[in-house]
Amino acid sequence: MDTDNELELVRRCQKGDGHAFEVLVGRYEKPIFNVAFRMLGNYDDAADVAQVAFMKAFENLARYNPAYKFYSWIYRIAINEAIDQLNRRKRNTELDEARLPDWHTPEQAVRDTQLSAVMQEALMDVKTDYRTVIVLKHFMDCSYEEISGILDIPVKTVKSRLFTARQLLKDRLADTGLL
Amino acid sequence: MNEKPLELIHGEIDGRISATEREELRALLDADPKLREIRSELQKLAESFEKVQPLDPPAGLRARILTAIRPPEKPAGLAGWFPAWPMPTALRYGGAVAFGAAAAVVALQLGGVGQGTPGMDVTGLAGTMARYQEPGPAGDISAIQLNLNELHGTITSHLGEGLVILDIDLTTTRPVAIVADYDSGRLRFSGYAQTDDSAMSVTNNDHQIIVNHEGPQHYAVFFEGDAKDSVEINFRFVADGQQLHEETLKIPLVN
Structure with missing residues (x-):
């Protein structure tokens, strides 16, 4: 990632250049959505979290510290939003259980390989702290x-x-026959 | 098992061990078949992560984000219709929650009106997604005018930013459910925005949106569309299980 160029984009955003933020959204829409999806295991919740993450980033641009990489900052916002969403789910477990199994868009159904689905199921089985480091390490590099x-x-x-986390996932995936 | 060999294996997977540590690991592996098995499984796990392809975000996500945070632009044409920036924080965040709530209703596959389904209670799911400005009569492309005893007002269609937008401005004298059926192969529900602070929610179940009305309400519903010519949305207005009125709005997508 060209961090100089990115910093310039952020500076332009801070001066009210909406197009610069559009460029940032275009650049990070997919990774942020995927961070959220791997944290939440739900396509639509992930879209909502991605939207809120960008909105918060936009609103708090004045507080962004350029000493840090922009993607670190926005990943952090997305992770925090996803964790908030998970906490909201906990408060409404019955609703959550009712919605998780069935909600896939047709596009996702086509794209979701068995590996992806099994991996996601295993991810959702481990504690949030462990899932978070796996998502950042293995899905976001x-x-x-x-x-x-x-x-x-x-x-x-x-x-x-x-x-x-790897040890836990290894054991779970071994049970499924994936490893 | 001693933690040190495991740390070396994890370090190897992450490319974070020195040449000396690599030699140390090799010696440990040579001496311990169980450790070799663990290493093999962890390597397979790491390879599995690499095989998982990133998902594409929903087609309308970028439009949703940019609509919610759109900076001020010249109010010419449809651009001026979209939410002004900056918007009050509470409204925008409330909107995101509202959109999530609406999606939750989608996820539950709640449909139909007056079925007595417990999940149909959307109390607490109401909110405001965003404020917006109407484009004015010049931006209208088709409309329904209603003037019944139980409800009156307009449903107007607009196009903008790749979205089909329904501007719904209705007043009802008693609870009325608006059931809008659309072709889900040509339109996809993308969200809604309010112009007032009334509590409301939009329920979508793939081919149908339902809004429960009481009193005056003004809001917009967004759709993404694949159609090249025109689309139709059929509206039914239902009160106490009785259909009061039915009308179809034809929306030409090419000016």
Whole structure:
């Protein structure tokens, strides 16, 4: 990612250049949606979370610290929104259970390979802390240090969570015969 | 098991071990078949992650985002119809929640009117997605005018930013459900926006949206459309299980 160019886009946004924000939305729409989807396991919730994440990013651009990479900042917003959404789900478990199995758009049904579906099921089975590091490491290609920055936790904790998460996922996926 | 060999395996998977550590791991693997098995499984897991393809976002997501945060532009044509920026924070966030709530109703596949389905209670799911400005009569492309005892007002269609937009401005003298049937192969529900602060929600179940009205309400419903010529939306107005009126709005998509 061209961070200089990105910083320039952010500066233009801060000055009220809506087109610059459109460019950022175009650049990050897919990764942010995928972060949300892997955290939530639900296509429509992921779209909602992505929308709110961009809205919050837009609104808080004045507080963005250019010392950090823009994607770290917006990933953090998206992760926090997804966690909020998961907490809302917990408060309405019955509704959640009723909606999760069936809600796939036709497009997703076509694209969702068995691997993706099994992987997602296993991901949803592990605690949010573990899922988050897996999503950032393996779906967003973030380094330990980037994950540390995004989640505001020490690198040592990132590694510890990542190793435990992999162990848990390995066991779950072995049960499904995927590994 | 000792943690050190596992740390080395994870480090190897992440490309984060030194040459010395690699040698150390090799020696440990040579001596421990169980460790070799664990390493093999973790490597397969890492390969599995790589095989999972990223999903494409919904086609209308970018439009939803940009509609919600659109900066001020010249109010010429349809662009001026979209929400002004900056909007009050509460309204925009409330809107996102409302949209999520509407999607939740979609997810539950709630449909029909007066079926007594427990899930039909959408209390608390109401909200405001965004404010917007009407484009004025010049932006109208088709309309229904209603003047019944139980309800009066207009339903007007507009086009903008790749969206088909219904501007619904109706007043009812008693609870009336508006049931709008559309061809889901040609239109996809994309959200709604209010111009007033009344509590409302839009229920969508693939080919049909339902809005329960009472009193004056003014809002817009957004659709994405694939059609090249025109689309039709059939409106039924239902009160106490009785259909009061039915009318079809034809929306030409080419000016």
